Amino acid sequence: MRNLNSQKVPVPTLERLATYLTALAEMSDRSVQTISSSDIEMLTGINAAQFRKDLSYFGEFGRPGIGYDVEELRSRLAKILKVSRTQPVLLVGAGNLGSALVGYPGLRAQNFHIVAVFDNNYNKIGRRLWDLEIRDVADMAAANRELQARIGIIAVPSNAAQEVAGRLVEAGVRAILNFAPAPLKVPADVVVRNVDFVQELAVLAFHLSEEEEADPELVRGIL
Amino acid sequence: MRNLNSQKVPVPTLERLATYLTALAEMSDRSVQTISSSDIEMLTGINAAQFRKDLSYFGEFGRPGIGYDVEELRSRLAKILKVSRTQPVLLVGAGNLGSALVGYPGLRAQNFHIVAVFDNNYNKIGRRLWDLEIRDVADMAAANRELQARIGIIAVPSNAAQEVAGRLVEAGVRAILNFAPAPLKVPADVVVRNVDFVQELAVLAFHLSEEEEADPELVRGIL
Numbered sequence: 001m002r003n004l005n006s007q008k009v010p011v012p013t014l015e016r017l018a019t020y021l022t023a024l025a026e027m028s029d030r031s032v033q034t035i036s037s038s039d040i041e042m043l044t045g046i047n048a049a050q051f052r053k054d055l056s057y058f059g060e061f062g063r064p065g066i067g068y069d070v071e072e073l074r075s076r077l078a079k080i081l082k083v084s085r086t087q088p089v090l091l092v093g094a095g096n097l098g099s100a101l102v103g104y105p106g107l108r109a110q111n112f113h114i115v116a117v118f119d120n121n122y123n124k125i126g127r128r129l130w131d132l133e134i135r136d137v138a139d140m141a142a143a144n145r146e147l148q149a150r151i152g153i154i155a156v157p158s159n160a161a162q163e164v165a166g167r168l169v170e171a172g173v174r175a176i177l178n179f180a181p182a183p184l185k186v187p188a189d190v191v192v193r194n195v196d197f198v199q200e201l202a203v204l205a206f207h208l209s210e211e212e213e214a215d216p217e218l219v220r221g222i223l
Numbered sequence: 224m225r226n227l228n229s230q231k232v233p234v235p236t237l238e239r240l241a242t243y244l245t246a247l248a249e250m251s252d253r254s255v256q257t258i259s260s261s262d263i264e265m266l267t268g269i270n271a272a273q274f275r276k277d278l279s280y281f282g283e284f285g286r287p288g289i290g291y292d293v294e295e296l297r298s299r300l301a302k303i304l305k306v307s308r309t310q311p312v313l314l315v316g317a318g319n320l321g322s323a324l325v326g327y328p329g330l331r332a333q334n335f336h337i338v339a340v341f342d343n344n345y346n347k348i349g350r351r352l353w354d355l356e357i358r359d360v361a362d363m364a365a366a367n368r369e370l371q372a373r374i375g376i377i378a379v380p381s382n383a384a385q386e387v388a389g390r391l392v393e394a395g396v397r398a399i400l401n402f403a404p405a406p407l408k409v410p411a412d413v414v415v416r417n418v419d420f421v422q423e424l425a426v427l428a429f430h431l432s433e434e435e436e437a438d439p440e441l442v443r444g445i446l
Binding site for chain 2: 022082095100104110177185195
């Protein structure tokens with residue numbers, strides 16, 4: 001998250017918008033026409049006041065005493081998050097994580113389409129990852145002249161991440177989701193979000209109280 | 224992130240501590256003995272003032288004009304994040320994402336050991352995921368009486384996430400990393416962090432400027 005430029009809208013608000021959007025898509029699938037902010041709270045676990053506050057950044061929504069029209073709210077949020085139409089995404093790294101991402105059903109449901117996958121391993125190039133042919137990372141810029149993707153995902157080992165970031169930027173990508181636990185240097189007009197699994201677990205571990213921590217001595221005593 | 228109880232230490236500080244720890248492990252591998260806050264800035268992309276501020280929550284660190292002893296700082300941060308010794312982790316979901324997590328080299332390097340993987344699919348139970356035998360999710364509580372894990376990872380589809388969370392809590396887990404885009408209801412003494420790939424991409428998409436957004440009409444014109 002640390003490379004994200006400061007914006008008027010707080011990043012946690014944007015994260016929650018995506019959550020509302022997922023809930024609205026579900027409601028739409030079930031043909032629900034109108035929802036209240038307490039419905040949203042029940043569906044997302046985000047409290048109703050927070051929901052109203054988050055929407056307030058983007059104008060007027062809903063009607064007092066009636067609630068929110070599901071389709072209207074959905075389409076406005078999708079427009080705000082620029083997912084009202086298909087958003088093509090480049091993936092670099094055809095390993096386990098890359099495979100998990102291409103196979104992740106939620107991405108396509110929310111209009112993010114991974115349109116190409118790249119790797120530098122000649123044993124992988126030319127093979128398929130799900131329905132995509134794995135392409136040579138060296139061909140990225142040429143490929144993206146047709147694909148016109150502006151979002152890229154880095155799912156390669158740390159030591160390759162910076163080079164891949166450079167290639168993505170060169171190919172025209174302006175937003176990068178980085179799964180490599182390595183800081184990326186990118187031009188000021190490129191935004192980066194970092195997802196670091198170790199970091200996530202470390203924050204959780206911190207919140208374990210001392211007495212609840214697993215004690216290897218104790219475990220050995222039991223066995 | 225939304226289920227994390229408020230604590231004196233800000234969550235972003237904890238996230239950065241994990242980043243410092245990764246950098247320190249690297250420096251230690253290269254036998255570096257002392258580092259400065261500007262070295263940290265170069266290694267992590269986090270600025271030196273932020274680094275010093277983050278440390279200030281936990282007491283006195285480093286010596287003016289000399290810097291920080293790599294081993295000492297590393298061991299103190301590891302202790303704060305409770306990764307100074309092996310932290311066992313339960314994984315639920317032996318799909319692509321689960322496979323990516325078990326195979327992720329960074330976890331083990333930072334003392335997080337996925338010690339057991341569970342699934343409810345009888346075609347998977349008994350088979351292996353990397354070096355782990357996939358176990359029946361129904362056996363989780365019994366298995367964890369020996370394993371004593373306090374951290375669990377949910378890598379199952381959304382519609383199964385709440386049930387899995389209940390099982391983890393019943394088995395003694397007190398900290399959950401949730402990859403399913405579904406809100407979890409857990410007791411107050413359990414912390415949850417949510418990683419939602421769609422949310423991450425949506426926040427990035429928001430930051431694409433309008434003119435940089437891919438325009439399907441334009442692309443069609445070029446082809």
